Amino acid sequence: MEGNEKIAPSVLVIYGGGGDLTWRKLMPALYNLFLDDWLPEQFQVIGVAKSDFDDDSFRAHVRNGIDQFSRSGKTTDDAWAKFSTYVKYIDGDFEDDALFAQVKTRVDEMEHAWGVPINRVAYLAVPPKFFELISKKVSESGFTADILRGRLVIEKPFGRDLKSAIELNDLLHGLYDERQLYRIDHYLGKETVQNILAFRFANALFEPLWNRNYIDHIQVTVFEELGVEARGNYYETAGALRDMIQNHLLQLLCLIAMEPPVSFDADEVRNKKVDVLHAIRKFLPEEVHSLAVRGQYDKGWIEGEKVIAYRKEPDVSPDSNVETFAALKFFIDNWRWQGVPIYMRTGKRMNEAISVITIQFKPVPHHSFPAATNENWQPNRLVLNIQPNMGIRLRFQAKTPGLKMLLNPVDMQFNYAQSYTGTTPEAYETLLLDVFQGDATLFMRADQVESAWALLMPVLNAWSANSSPNFPNYEAGSHGPDEAQAMIAKDGHSWILTPIDEPDCR
Ligand code: BG6
Secondary structure, X not given: OOOOOOOOOEEEEEEOOOOHHHHHHHHHHHHHHHHOOOOOOOEEEEEEEOOOOOHHHXXXXXXXXHHXXXXXOOOOHHHHHHHHHHEXXXXXXXXXXXXXXXXXXXXXXXXXXXXXXXXXXXXXXXXXXXXXHHHHHHHHHOOOOOOOOEEEEEOOOOOOOHHHHHHHHHHHHHXXXXXXXXXXXXXXXXXXXXXXXXXXXXXXXXXXXXXXXXXXXXXXXXXXXXXXXXXXXXXXXXXXXXXXXXXXXXXXXXXHHOOOXXXXXXXXXXXXXXXXXXXXXXXXXHHHHHHXXXXXXXXXXXXXEEEOOHHHOOOOOOOXXXXXXXXXXXXXXXXXXXXXXXXXXXXXXXXXXXEEEEEEEOOOOOOOOOHHHHOOOOOOEEEEEEXXXXXXXXXEEEEOOOOOXXXXXXXXXXXXXXXXXXOOOOHXXXXXXXXXXXXXXXXXXXXXXXXXXXXXXXXXXXXXXXXOOOOOOEEEOEOXXXXXXXXXHOOOXXXXXXXXXXXXXX
């Protein structure tokens, strides 16, 4: 226990309490917040679902999830004995007003018994088709009537295009104050993603170089080895552009490209981020084919295992036109970034599971060393490794030891596993703690979500209007379709993957 300042008395009601997100992510995150001493005595988490659970069987289910997925390993009997007293279950149908009234009454009674005002958080861990229904009923029940203490957390996907995102925002703004809304993008809770802000704005060294005068181009790669797994139904309505680029990758870009915030006030940071989205050059319909590449995985091999093609996955149409890979080229039209290309790519069933941001600096203006010394010369490169190995690597030239003058690129490396002991909090721990503490910095504001959709609409429209003639166009376990290599090669660049080395010791 670290003796953290505990959160105010709070109740978290998870709609979709019987689902996978609650089981794998939310409950293990709460358990770790409990172990790290963030949770007060006056705390309760209520799972709400339509299933066969009661309090006891729900607790057993929760414990089973924590034992499998918690970063701190299996529950101990002592810790569980205490934590389990926080966990409750209410069975009910989301269509039924009585369910929401029951939740509200339960929480009112708790507030009365505890004798203090409590934070009331409703968490929508449900498929998007329930967002409207539950957010209406939660609000109508009066659960979130106190603007300062009543909060609504919404998982992605937030809409599936600009129109539906605006409709959902309009609906929510009719029921809640924007300050009550916490739209999740779990990438923003990742330790290495938060560290982008620290790296950029707590160090004076890089800021003078962080612009078009010194940076040649930027690459963002988020590769997964996993396929769509059991999520074919959802993924058929999404694809890589909606599932990853609209949210996670564009948010990474905002953190890399934003201007320094005046303070870390939630709206100040979010204003600076949304400025980036506004400055990104719009795609013209006729440019989509040269600035965006889509792919879909075929059968192949991952880690020595044979895997099936996307079109053969459960709940996927055999002639699906949904992309499982997307690569795009952006420009940010402002003073800092004018003319600096930004390449982004993400895909499922790739050759590696890695998320990495590469800042490629411009070459030296003049090579003073004789050509023969320069054979291995590379421009400076800064690599921010988001996952799985976490760290930062700076590549520069050095003289190879010996009697001749030979230059070779070497790396300076910061590696979390070597620099820090202990395990890193999971994204959901950070995000849940922030919700309880009323800090929305790491959550998506309405205008951010809409700007990101607006930016991608020309690509989404072009891709849905024209089926890809060559799907599937990359083998599972490869680096994606050749067109993505061609897109960047046209500019004289190539995709870079420079993972952080595994540490020799921990
Ligand atoms: C989710 C996407 O938002 O992010 C998934 O819906 C994807 O398709 C996941 O697998 C990736 O998250 P992480 O944290 O594993 O990189």
